[in-house]
Amino acid sequence: MTKSAQFDLLDYQIILELRKDARKSASEIARALKANERTVRNRIDRLVESGAVRLTSILDPHAFGYVNTVDIFLEVDSDQEQSAIEQLLKMHEVSYLAYGLGTQDISIEARFKDNAEMRQFLGKVLPSIPGVRVKGYALVPRILRNIDEWLPKPEDFEG
Amino acid sequence: MTKSAQFDLLDYQIILELRKDARKSASEIARALKANERTVRNRIDRLVESGAVRLTSILDPHAFGYVNTVDIFLEVDSDQEQSAIEQLLKMHEVSYLAYGLGTQDISIEARFKDNAEMRQFLGKVLPSIPGVRVKGYALVPRILRNIDEWLPKPEDFEG
DNA sequence: GCTGAAAATTATGCATT
């Protein structure tokens, strides 16, 4: 589980540095923030081990030829929800999947190399999953803010 | 711009390693993949400099008290689209924003610390933006796959 | 674009406060 640990402004600044470059050395960060090297290392470890921060690689779909992105709202019959979710998660095109407990809503994002594949997915693949209806979708050529760019407010860091 | 560079299976394996830990040393990765240290460093540099891969920090909203996430579909009058998008991007609650060129669709995700804030956002804040209508939304207590977890197919890497 | 070897930098382990 992810607990609500308490982080301070040094943590916040470290997060900002790591956001620019997750491989930036602890000593470089320490210099930039005028903090102790050893402390910065300890903080990074704590941030990662607490689960509050993940240091990872994010791929640009365009660089790999995935030029079409679509956000889709689905409605699913409750009794077929589990199997529908399982099927959706098997599809590598699905880059995001979230569902509302106690509701029939599933929200997904999917990525494709061309329009034909995307149309096939919307028109054939999704409707063929038992209990699933496409409630709406939006083609999203431009993502202006991505989930990985999200930050809490500075005020969420005590100090 | 992000060009479609060509990457091979070594790049793919390096990406998989960096996904687990963006700070994993190049020598450790080289050992794991039985590749040359220097080569691994060159590849990492190339992946990052080409824009295909970003090495960054991703925060867990829960760890900072943001327990409510909602995916929202909006419809916007074309002539007010630009100003609506600008206003939405100013809101720190909005963790994702994408819009379809030539359509009226805007797709967003937003995060909140409690239900009241979220309801306020859905019921008051969004409708108060000129030209914006909430077309639908889904509360998403469970995100099963996140965008940062997305990977191209191994076949997308030549070799 | 891949690899090698020495120099510089960084990380780790252990200790103290």
Next chain:
DNA sequence: AATGCATAATTTTCAGC
């Protein structure tokens, strides 16, 4: 939890293939 220090590991620089 923060820090100092010695040692180990890694990265960088400059080079040749």
